[in-house]
Amino acid sequence: MNERIMNPEKDLALIKKGALELIGQDELLEKLNAYYRTGKPLTIKLGLDPSAPDIHLGHTVVLRKIRQFQTLGHKALLIIGDFTGRIGDPTGKNKLRKQLTEKEVLENADTYKKQLLKILDPEKTTICFNSEWLDNISLKDMIEFMSKQSLLRMLERDSFKKRMESQEAIFLHELLYPMLQGLDSLETEADVEIGGMDQKFNILMGRDMQAKEGMDKQAALFMPIIEGLDGQMKMSKSLGNYVGIDEAPEVMFEKIMTIPDDLIEKYFLLLTDLTTVEIQDLVDGMENGDLHPKAVKMKLAETIVGQYHPLEDALKAKERFVRVMSQGQVPKELPNLTVDPNASILEVMLKAGFSTSKSEARRLVQQKGVKINGKIVESIDLDEFHKGDILQVGKKKFVELSS
Amino acid sequence: MNERIMNPEKDLALIKKGALELIGQDELLEKLNAYYRTGKPLTIKLGLDPSAPDIHLGHTVVLRKIRQFQTLGHKALLIIGDFTGRIGDPTGKNKLRKQLTEKEVLENADTYKKQLLKILDPEKTTICFNSEWLDNISLKDMIEFMSKQSLLRMLERDSFKKRMESQEAIFLHELLYPMLQGLDSLETEADVEIGGMDQKFNILMGRDMQAKEGMDKQAALFMPIIEGLDGQMKMSKSLGNYVGIDEAPEVMFEKIMTIPDDLIEKYFLLLTDLTTVEIQDLVDGMENGDLHPKAVKMKLAETIVGQYHPLEDALKAKERFVRVMSQGQVPKELPNLTVDPNASILEVMLKAGFSTSKSEARRLVQQKGVKINGKIVESIDLDEFHKGDILQVGKKKFVELSS
Numbered sequence: 001m002n003e004r005i006m007n008p009e010k011d012l013a014l015i016k017k018g019a020l021e022l023i024g025q026d027e028l029l030e031k032l033n034a035y036y037r038t039g040k041p042l043t044i045k046l047g048l049d050p051s052a053p054d055i056h057l058g059h060t061v062v063l064r065k066i067r068q069f070q071t072l073g074h075k076a077l078l079i080i081g082d083f084t085g086r087i088g089d090p091t092g093k094n095k096l097r098k099q100l101t102e103k104e105v106l107e108n109a110d111t112y113k114k115q116l117l118k119i120l121d122p123e124k125t126t127i128c129f130n131s132e133w134l135d136n137i138s139l140k141d142m143i144e145f146m147s148k149q150s151l152l153r154m155l156e157r158d159s160f161k162k163r164m165e166s167q168e169a170i171f172l173h174e175l176l177y178p179m180l181q182g183l184d185s186l187e188t189e190a191d192v193e194i195g196g197m198d199q200k201f202n203i204l205m206g207r208d209m210q211a212k213e214g215m216d217k218q219a220a221l222f223m224p225i226i227e228g229l230d231g232q233m234k235m236s237k238s239l240g241n242y243v244g245i246d247e248a249p250e251v252m253f254e255k256i257m258t259i260p261d262d263l264i265e266k267y268f269l270l271l272t273d274l275t276t277v278e279i280q281d282l283v284d285g286m287e288n289g290d291l292h293p294k295a296v297k298m299k300l301a302e303t304i305v306g307q308y309h310p311l312e313d314a315l316k317a318k319e320r321f322v323r324v325m326s327q328g329q330v331p332k333e334l335p336n337l338t339v340d341p342n343a344s345i346l347e348v349m350l351k352a353g354f355s356t357s358k359s360e361a362r363r364l365v366q367q368k369g370v371k372i373n374g375k376i377v378e379s380i381d382l383d384e385f386h387k388g389d390i391l392q393v394g395k396k397k398f399v400e401l402s403s
Numbered sequence: 404m405n406e407r408i409m410n411p412e413k414d415l416a417l418i419k420k421g422a423l424e425l426i427g428q429d430e431l432l433e434k435l436n437a438y439y440r441t442g443k444p445l446t447i448k449l450g451l452d453p454s455a456p457d458i459h460l461g462h463t464v465v466l467r468k469i470r471q472f473q474t475l476g477h478k479a480l481l482i483i484g485d486f487t488g489r490i491g492d493p494t495g496k497n498k499l500r501k502q503l504t505e506k507e508v509l510e511n512a513d514t515y516k517k518q519l520l521k522i523l524d525p526e527k528t529t530i531c532f533n534s535e536w537l538d539n540i541s542l543k544d545m546i547e548f549m550s551k552q553s554l555l556r557m558l559e560r561d562s563f564k565k566r567m568e569s570q571e572a573i574f575l576h577e578l579l580y581p582m583l584q585g586l587d588s589l590e591t592e593a594d595v596e597i598g599g600m601d602q603k604f605n606i607l608m609g610r611d612m613q614a615k616e617g618m619d620k621q622a623a624l625f626m627p628i629i630e631g632l633d634g635q636m637k638m639s640k641s642l643g644n645y646v647g648i649d650e651a652p653e654v655m656f657e658k659i660m661t662i663p664d665d666l667i668e669k670y671f672l673l674l675t676d677l678t679t680v681e682i683q684d685l686v687d688g689m690e691n692g693d694l695h696p697k698a699v700k701m702k703l704a705e706t707i708v709g710q711y712h713p714l715e716d717a718l719k720a721k722e723r724f725v726r727v728m729s730q731g732q733v734p735k736e737l738p739n740l741t742v743d744p745n746a747s748i749l750e751v752m753l754k755a756g757f758s759t760s761k762s763e764a765r766r767l768v769q770q771k772g773v774k775i776n777g778k779i780v781e782s783i784d785l786d787e788f789h790k791g792d793i794l795q796v797g798k799k800k801f802v803e804l805s806s
Contacts, residue, residue: 139537140486143487151577169554171551172550
């Protein structure tokens with residue numbers, strides 16, 4: 001039990017923040033109450049694909065939600081689906097999914113672990129393989145479970161429905177996969193399962209199977225799916241439109257800088273700790289021209305990279321980005337200015353020609369009319385600049401710094 | 404290898420006799436050829452329901468066909484489906500099928516064995532349980548097999564099709580049952596599987612699964628299904644319209660006597676060793692009035708009972724039937740005549756008033772105009788009669804004997 005004030009209702013509000021849908025809210029509230037009564041933390045389940053050694057920002061939407069549960073005292077259970085991973089996709093339909101050896105699965109798991117613990121609290125995180133229990137389920141047991149599931153109900157699943165309608169082949173083993181995921185919930189007595197809406201059928205299957213075996217049903221919490229760098233498709237390894245959290249700072253930085261402007265807000269919302277108020281300010285700033293989208297995007301990139309790497313490395317990545325990517329393609333309205341890295345903000349403003357005197361510069365800063373990378377400069381004592389920082393005065397004066 | 408002349412084509416003709424359909428004829432001929440080349444007998448598979456301790460005449464249609472294979476040198480493999488029997492019918496939809504304990508299955512198997520060996524050659528018969536291999540199939544293996552089967556193809560099965568169309572529930576485990584039967588063929592490397600047309604889908608599944616695992620496909624031989632005593636429904640335990648081969652002679656006899664006349668021919672064809680010529684004679688005799696259907700039916704009952712009990716007991720059953728069932732309801736055209744059991748045929752004919760002299764009686768016999776129970780009396784030396792025998796002279800003179 002942590003030392004927080006017991007307030008299940010408040011916990012529930014935090015849990016629902018940013019979520020698209022919560023199924024089983026009353027049951028979850030009951031479980032949260034029980035937690036305060038008994039001290040037994042809830043098990044928050046997340047299923048992981050064993051073929052993905054590179055966790056990307058798309059995954060972090062749910063991982064960050066799990067971290068919130070951990071701050072409330074609960075424990076994360078990350079289940080690597082190695083059982084089906086070792087089976088692969090025998091239909092050969094999904095060309096991007098290959099059959100994994102046991103060794104590959106274990107290697108991937110290590111990679112996973114390293115990455116997951118960048119986001120989650122190691123003290124409250126268990127990582128396991130579903131082959132631990134699925135390997136021991138006999139055909140006889142499986143038949144018993146299958147006998148409780150109706151085919152018609154199974155075919156209500158979107159992907160099956162479409163294929164039935166178009167007379168496209170469904171292979172029998174595919175009908176088992178939602179049940180295998182359900183068995184994971186059954187076996188681990190999960191209290192909450194988190195996923196994207198694309199997992200809705202499978203997560204609800206877990207609820208159904210738990211109920212049929214006389215167990216309390218897990219709550220189902222659905223988080224938004226985040227678009228990849230193209231701004232169109234769901235972020236995914238197979239589409240190549242992803243940012244892996246284990247990628248080098250400069251790679252992450254560069255990738256994030258390629259997103260379309262209209263994704264900036266959603267990325268801030270789901271991928272950073274900025275409050276909704278702070279995010280709204282940035283959005284308003286872009287809309288009324290106070291902030292240049294490129295500056296806001298650089299703030300986004302710096303913030304996200306800084307979550308997975310030391311802040312210093314994030315800043316270096318930004319410098320490199322400016323040097324390699326921006327040079328030669330600096331837009332007319334964004335001139336380049338070479339400054340002494342230890343110059344004061346007032347000196348830089350003078351050099352940029354944004355003020356005619358240090359006192360005018362001081363006044364502009366005090367009126368909160370000066371920004372670095374979209375963030376208001378709060379003090380005239382600022383004397384640290386980085387290559388690629390964007391200095392802005394008023395709505396229209398921008399300059400990119402290089403040292 | 405038996406000492407028969409090698410003639411696979413002739414073997415094939417015998418195999419097809421009385422069968423409704425043979426799928427894989429070319430492959431079977433190839434297998435028969437291989438048998439003569441290598442001496443390795445074919446494995447003739449039959450699946451048995453573990454819940455049926457009482458084999459009835461309906462089952463003997465296929466069992467008698469297997470015996471024919473045995474006379475050709477091949478071996479019978481009878482597979483008791485205890486694996487699914489122990490699962491039972493978890494939907495509760497099939498009220499007549501109950502979950503069996505291991506003990507019950509074993510007891511039933513003993514009963515089966517005793518009955519089966521009344522028909523089959525013990526030297527060439529193996530009885531086994533499919534749990535022997537199905538218990539060892541892992542969920543992973545099963546998923547691999549399932550991944551090679553299309554749902555659309557599975558739903559072509561009649562019983563599924565109808566239920567899909569009427570939106571009636573199909574439970575997922577039901578989709579596995581044809582595959583489990585197919586696994587039996589795979590595991591035992593069956594060369595031929597025999598069954599009724601109701602087994603067509605499942606038996607063809609065995610062919611399909613063998614082919615997909617790179618094995619020679621079993622031939623599929625379909626025998627007619629025989630109607631039960633009501634003459635309408637398939638003979639089955641659950642409908643109560645059956646004759647068990649382990650039932651007492653008098654019970655079998657009585658039951659067979661209740662079949663409608665228009666089933667007599669089919670019963671002779673599928674349940675006795677009479678040749679098609681002999682059967683045609685009986686049918687013709689009934690049609691032109693030479694033979695009374697009751698007499699022919701008694702011959703049928705006597706023949707069938709005699710296959711499963713000593714002939715003496717079959718005759719006693721007939722006597723009892725006549726005494727208990729027929730007395731008091733003897734039709735006008737079938738008067739009763741008490742005779743000395745050791746009287747000669749000529750004396751009996753005289754006593755019955757069917758001839759006016761022994762020489763006339765002798766001539767009638769020699770002209771093959773005298774029958775006992777529908778069978779022509781071949782010799783005037785006949786001097787053994789049984790209670791209930793029906794003596795017939797010409798087309799219209801009948802008398803039932805009692806002693």
